[in-house]
Amino acid sequence: MGADGRYEERSSRFGGATVWNWSGPRDPARAVLPDGCMDLLWTGGRLLVAGPDTRAFTATEAAPESCTGIRFAPGTAPALLGVPAHELRDRRVPLDAVWPGAEVRRLAERIDGTADPAAALEDIALRRAADASPPDPLAVSVAERLGQGLSVADTARSVGLGARQLHRRSLAAFGYGPKTLARILRLQRALALVRAGTPYAEAACAAGCTDQAHLAREVRDLAGTTLGGYLTALGGAGQAPAKSDTALPSGSSTTA
Template sequence: MYAERRTGLAGAVSWTSVAPARRTTRVLPDGCVDLLWSSRAGLLVAGPDRTAYVSTSGPGERWVGLRFPPGVGPAVLGVPADELRDARVPLAALWGDRAVGALAGLAAEDPAAVLLAVAADRLAAAGGTDPVGARVAAAAATGTPVTAIAAEVGLAPRQLHRRCQHLFGYGPKTLTRILRLQRALALARAGTPLAGVAARCGYADQAHLTRDVRDLAGLPPTALLR
């Protein structure tokens, strides 16, 4: 049981999930950072992944999350994305026990509202999102070469790499590869044959698509689509 809705906060998506029985879920890399509440584990942060993360939920466990688009999470959390890469950490490890303790009771009553409110407050205090992040993510999502992205945002390649590490948790090449994965799977789920997906997304051929999806997601595209 999973549902999501868009919010008015910097493109963030609010989502909920309830596991009727013990369940494992394969979470694919997407360049995003999530602020989470679990009925079992409390308040957590999910950093940007380089490969699929397999999450296990207990029977009846309820999850509520606020997923920030690529590049937005650091402004909300106050932590560079590369410090959270491939990690799931308690929110208290970032903000301290006192600050998170005050949120915990409120979150248990209405986690979606609390996550959104605290994220909005912190984003406003930070002065909003980094505009470079949105521009880089938009260019990477269309498969723009890294050199062209650097020129578009007015940064030298090394500067772009450092900025991407902070905003996304990894360099622009990895970001582009991950966003291409997401684009490819969206096309495949919409009914585009895999050969056509490979051609439209810039893979050398279908075999290249299969290898790249397996490397990032842990399964070939045919298995993911099933």
Template structure:
């Protein structure tokens, strides 16, 4: 992990607090930098003078230079972002929007000014996420079970059976919670598992076999479709 990017477990259960320096780009939100791969998550983002939300991606996002940072973000566990922000994840799919599009403008301006002025904007952003969580509905255990089963590599059919939902019900619940259907979420989470394994030094052929791909060529095609680059190029680029 490059020194200009740092992350740690957030005080919000299941979330990650990350920071990125100005010269490194903007991570999930904007600015120059490496690819941001789909992961089933939503992020609450701060850069000086702005609060934004990054919705769940279906394809890799490469930030541009228009927002140089520095940045801080809270990456929510899959399925929890809609509870905190009060909007179905599908409405934010493949989008970056201002928080003022989701919450009252005067409140967002006040929050932005407070975080801008904080000695540690990342900690202040995390505090905002905790406040949103305290006011949100409790997490649905079924949604968490779906995310956990798919992240562990269980099939969509096995997951539906485990949580007691039919295929259409599971699809509808997944759209609202994750931004896309369970097949897409399973594919994205499988890619993330494979990349973690490959980055740990496991050969690509073994990685493909151990993460449910038909073969290494199947893994390579999935990387091409979801990330837009070759798997070897992706592994050589910073996360």
């Protein structure tokens, strides 16, 4: 995170979401890993949306020194934003590319004039949700099952969908198919164990990988680094920054 950077997060008033804030210099060598989430961001005087990542997101050196976001649980943001998740996959876009420009300008002025941008973002989400359709309950159930380590096939059976139906619903809800989401959530489980000090081989098996070599391949493919490089980049910190349009991505608790 950098010696002078500060990251804080808390549970949001918006169900299942997390509010986070980063202040201080960013380390452009760090990348933030996919986590299945989408974020609404306030950074550099702009409102942005961070879509679901399929690979590590690397910051630029021109990152603003403060960023606030609300990170939505997997499958819950598309209904709120009014856009399928796959349209924002691996993208950071201005909110006015998704919502009407005049509305976004009013929201930006409101946040710019407040001492608590995080609370303002929560208010935006809560007010929008009151007029929006609820999240797809099936997608939320799918994310929970895959997050617990259930296989894609077993998950499909448990929610009563065929493989093609599950894939189609997953694209809209998560931005990618269930197999990709399962890989991402499995990696998150494994790295949480690694951060807690569990040996690589034990963490791999506990998270659902076949062995340590399998975990190493997943880290390389999804995070663009090695297990050792991942821990070195953490620098011993157990808490990591969240998703932004520059140095920090989606509130994921893992960086590389």
